[in-house]
Amino acid sequence: MSQVELQRRVEQNAxxxxxxxxxxxxxNGTLTxxxxxxxGLAEQVGExxxxxxxxxxxxxxxxxxxKHR
Structure with missing residues (x-):
């Protein structure tokens, strides 16, 4: 593998x-x-x-x- 190809792969990996x-x-933001x-839904269900x-x-x-009438 040439130095140029190796450098290209390193850059692509980066x-x-x-x-x-x-x-x-x-x-992570979406999951949060x-x-x-x-x-909030669990709280509403409890209520x-x-x-x-x-x-x-x-x-x-x-x-x-x-019944008593």
Whole structure:
């Protein structure tokens, strides 16, 4: 392999490494954002489950009142 070819390959590898690094940074940012969104969704699910429990309790109370009429 000639010195010129070796130098070209080294430069290409360096360029590829920079490109891969940039892609990994982008992917990391995307994963961080997705994690933040999923955390928000998990919090909302918890709130909805709490509301569901409250509604079940209220419906039980209403049914109890209606049964005693």
């Amino acid at each position: 360029n590829d490494t920079v490109e891969i690094y940039d892609l990994l940074k982008t992917m 954002e997705h994690t933040r969104l999923l955390d 909805l489950k709490a509301q569901q429990g409250e509604l079940k309790a209220q419906s039980g109370e209403i049914l109890g009142i209606l």
